[in-house]
Amino acid sequence: MDKLQQNGLSALKAILVGLIALSNLGFSQEPSAALRKADAAYRAGQAALAQKDLSAAQTDFEQVVQLAPQAEQGHSALGAVLVNRGDVKEGIRELERALAIKSTDSTAQMNLALAYGQIGASEKAISLFSKVEADSRLQKHALPSYVLAGYARSLAANGQIGPAITKMKVALAIDPQNAELHDEMGSLYAQQKVWNHAQEEFAAAIHLNPDLVAAHLHLGLAMRARGEGDAMPEMMEASRLAPQNVTIGLELGKALVADGKDEQAIPIFEHVLQQEPNSISASYQLALALQRSNRVQESIALFKKVVAAEPSNAEAMTNLGMALGQVQQAKDAVPVLQRAISIAPESVTAHQNLAAAYVQLSQFSDAVAELHQALKLAPDAPQLHYDLGLALKMQDDAAGAIPELETAQRLDPSAAEAPYLLGVLYMQSGRYEDAAREMNISLKLRPENGDGWAALGSVYDKLNKLPDATMALREAIRQLPRQPDPHLTLAAVLTKQNQPGEAAAERKKAAELMRGNMNRQRAEVATNAGNSALRSGDVEGASTQFHDALSYDPKYVEAHLGLAAALEKQGKTAEAAAERQEAQALKTAGNP
Incomplete structure (x- = not known):
């Protein structure tokens, strides 16, 4: 009540x-x-x-x-x-x-x-x-x-x-037997953050009236505030008792988000929006959860809805700008983020996201300027120093980039990105010992970096540390089985170690991969042409392009799927099903 x-x-x-x-x-x-x-x-x-x-x-x-x-x-x-x-x-x-x-x-x-x-x-x-x-x-x-x-x-x-x-x-x-009064008393204690008394009152309310929805919700929130791990059942019970209650749905969704369960929170927020389509709070929470779940494109319309309803909401604008950047729409992101900064100039995240958008647009000077503004607000943020170092590197300013990356590494020794980029810069400037040191630091922190192992192999080759180079390059090949360059570098290293037979085998493998990559590129071009023809209604032309793509690379999944779509339009449903089945088999086998 x-x-x-x-x-x-x-x-x-x-x-x-x-x-x-x-x-x-x-x-x-x-x-x-x-x-x-x-x-x-x-x-x-x-x-x-x-x-x-x-x-x-x-x-x-x-x-x-x-x-x-x-x-x-x-x-x-x-x-x-x-x-x-x-x-x-x-x-x-x-x-x-x-x-x-x-x-x-x-x-x-x-x-x-x-x-x-x-x-x-x-x-x-x-x-x-x-x-x-x-x-x-x-x-x-x-x-x-x-x-x-x-x-x-x-x-x-x-x-x-x-x-x-x-x-x-x-x-x-x-x-004393009034459950609602106990619930209200608990809410008063909650406002004072006297969580133990609040929890006692909410529990008393539930004891007197097990169907009192508000008390279950409030008890769950109080338990979360106290850091108790078994709070979720109370919130779930409130939702069960009042499945159409928008407030309960929002609180339950936010609790799931706080527990890192975005996938479970998304349908909760969607249900809330079905009940109350104009709820800006639910729209925003759903947008954030979708963004964190790599469903960024779906989040953009919701962020736009929030910003339209709340034109002074700088936080929502910042998230919209970041989402646009994530889907490579940096040109659209820039004015949104500029507006966010005009409303909240102290927002470090807005400056950082605007810098990222500028990098996408190759406006490196603008990116550097934004990152300097962000660092005035948060001088000890390691990610900002790393981002600035990266932007300066893209401007070919190694002298400016290196101290920023060194600062990022000092502020966050657990991050692998800064030492790796430092290693690349040192390698490019001929400081091979320094490059090997930094790359090793990075690869110990994140060993699953095939490009890093390939670069380290090249550095060891320059240092004439051939066994170390061989080890690093073989690891690069394991992680990057479709890349020809590590095979070529390894062939050169093996030649220096007087292993001509093994070197020849590596060169042969590199040549096969280069031919395969070239054929894959041709298959991609033909598939894109087929998809374009299919959209314009040229089914015969599309079929020809998809067949050409498969002649270049019979294992190209997208070409099989495109051909299936063309066959479907031609009424050849059995053949279309066979193509889809082949595409699924190739995908299961790990083919892109």
Whole structure:
């Protein structure tokens, strides 16, 4: 039950227990016919309330205020019913009229305080609650628990969490079996980050009402805040109890994301968007999860949706710019990232992503300028120094690149990229001993780097460390079985070691790979031409191109798939199926 509904029912309770009959006002003369009718309508309204017939009660109380406009009870009762039925603003006006007639009407004060709380007018609510509480002390009777709970909510909304907890404790002392109050008490403790007390209250709420959705969600969030690993079942239970609840779906999805489970979070966010298609929060969370899951193209439309709805959201713009860069749309990324930086010039990530976009566009000077700006904001970020070193290398500025890469390596000795690039620069400048040292450092950190082993083999060759060169090159060949260059370098090294037979075998293998690579390139060109012809409706021309591609390279998967599509359009479904089957077999065997 939400707070609006709780407060509405509280208003009904106040009407039923707090009002007196109009005929008891003590007139000095016999009541008029209008007043007698008003009294009858008032009693009818009370009877309708007892039956929870709010519509009839409203009609009756409206008649009361028409017949006896100076009787505050009618305005008070009508105001409470209007608030309960969701017409809060009109209800507040009636309650204010009641208090204008009789400022000490405690029932009207209670209901008006609760109504003020509903519309967020917490200061007005607190002032009235304070009067009601003072009067109850004078009369030596306790306030009902629902009034104290409303008081606590208004105090909390006004930032007075400590006093709110005090009021809620009194409410719970009066009504200790109220699961919703325990849940609210837990939420107050959560705002103070007193997680152990919060968790106890949420657990108590669930014990009293195992189907209380909010308590399961809140308990799960509290457990996560405490770092307890078994929080997810509570959040899953909340989702099971209320599968259409958007807030629960969002929180569950974010919890899965926090656990590194983007693939599980994605369908949760998608379900939320089915329930609430305009939810910007769900759109953004889904976009981020898709981006992290290498489904970048799908994320772009969602990022654009978020940015369109929130044109000042620099973080969303930064992620959109990064996504555009990831799909090689750097030209589109640049203005987005420039806009993000204009809104949030302190965003290191925006500067970094803009630099990456400039690198894609070969605007290396612009990239260097952005990275310098980023380093002013985060001078000890190793990735920024590495990126700057890379950009300077691309400008053929080895002298500028080397100290940046050395700084990156010093700041993050566990990263393999900086020492590898340093090794390449040292190799290019003839500093072979330094190159071998750095490449070895990099390859120890990340041994699965075929290009690195090939480069190290070349460096050892220059240093005349031929056995080491042979070892490095054979590892490069193992990792890069389709590359001819390591075979050629190894052939030269073997020749120096007086192994002509093995050298000849390596040269022969290199020649075969070069022919194969050339044929693969021809197959790619023919396949691209076939796909283009197929899109334009030239099925015969497409078939010819795909057959040509397969004559160059019978193991080229894309050509088999393209031919299958062409055969399908020609009505040759059996032959198309055979081509798809062949493509799958080749893919399973590791062919690209």
